[in-house]
Amino acid sequence: DNETYLTVPPATVRILKTCKQYADRDFKNELPTKNTPDTVLQIEKVVLSSKGTPRLKTAQDTYITANRSFVQPINEA
Numbered sequence: 048d049n050e051t052y053l054t055v056p057p058a059t060v061r062i063l064k065t066c067k068q069y070a071d072r073d074f075k076n077e078l079p080t081k082n083t084p085d086t087v088l089q090i091e092k093v094v095l096s097s098k099g100t101p102r103l104k105t106a107q108d109t110y111i112t113a114n115r116s117f118v119q120p121i122n123e124a
Contacts, residue, residue, distance in 0.1 A: 052101040054111040056093045057120030060103065062086040065118045068109040070103050078109060087121065 052095040053060070062082040070076035073096050082088065090105035093113060096102055112118065 050116060053103065053115060053118065053120060054101055056090050056103070057108045057122075059087055059089055060118040061121055062088070063119055066112050066118050068105070068107075068111055069070065070109065071095050072104075072110050073098075074102075074110070080109070082111060088123060 058111060062084055066082050067074075068078045068080045068082060070078055072094050088103075088111070091104045091106055094104050094110070095099050102110045103113045103118065104110055
């Protein structure tokens with residue numbers, strides 16, 4: 048669903064609302080790190096959870112939501 052989720056991996060995203068980071072694509076192992084608004088993260092790729100929900104894999108080998116209400120792709124020139 049391209050309206051709700053990022054399905055093409057951007058190089059970087061800006062966090063719009065506080066969101067959690069996870070160690071796995073199914074969001075079972077929550078990490079203590081939280082992403083606060085205006086944080087910019089490097090993205091490696093989009094992966095799907097076991098139920099088919101898009102997730103963003105960060106350059107730090109963590110996973111965050113690909114929901115557009117939480118993350119905004121940053122277009123690089």
